[in-house]
Amino acid sequence: MKNIDTNFKQERTRIFDNQRHDAYRTNKKHPDPTICSVCGSLYTNGRWTWDDIPEEASEVTCPACQRTEDNYPAGLIQLQGTFFDDHRDEIMNMIHNIKDMEISEHPLERFINISEKKDKTIITTTGIHLARRIGDSLVKAYEGYLNYNYDxxxxxxxxxxxDI
Structure with missing residues (x-):
């Protein structure tokens, strides 16, 4: 049972505006090296990593920690259905494994929150790539219906x- 539309085409409803600003994406460079005072990730050579921390480094709060503190997600994942209810532990273990693999290479891709209700689970993430990767992995492993929406x-x- 594979209900995903393989002819999916993302429609653009407006022309991209370069003036739009993401408050969590800074255009300025931090001093090299800079450490996140919350999670300990290291900004060096223009990117955030988990490299060893040097003795002297500037301190800031990384974008992922700032998003988490503000509870302002970049990704929302909603999981539901009778199949999900019956296999919740197995599916959530797979999702946590994906998150662990992603964060080991990309410190800015993390979970903010997981809220479980009777009929659905909602996971919020600090980055769009983790959310997309989880969706792709769910369809590959379990099939089902998958939909992406870029707000x-x-x-x-x-x-x-x-559901089955």
Missing amino acids: DEHLIRVFWQR
């Missing part, structure tokens, strides 16, 4: 459901 360049909503 703008800085937010993705992923909906996955399987």
Whole structure:
């Protein structure tokens, strides 16, 4: 049972405006090296890593920690369906493994929150790539219905459901 539309085409409803600003994406360079005072990730050579921390480094709060503190997600994943209810532990273990693999290489891709209700689970993420990767992995492993919705360049909503 594979309900994903393989002819999916993302429609652009407006022309991209370079003046749009993502408050969590800085255009200025931090001094090299800079450490996140919350999570300990290191900004060096223009990117955030988990490299060893040098003795002297500037301190800031990284964009992922700032998003988490503000509870302002870049990704929302909604999981539901009878199949999900029956296999919740197995599916959530797979999702946590994906998150662990992603964060080991990309410190800015993390979970903000997981809220579980009777009929659905909602996961919020600090980055759009983690949310997209989880959606793709769910369809590859379990099939079902998958839908992506980009609200703008800085937010993705992923909906996955399987009922049988």
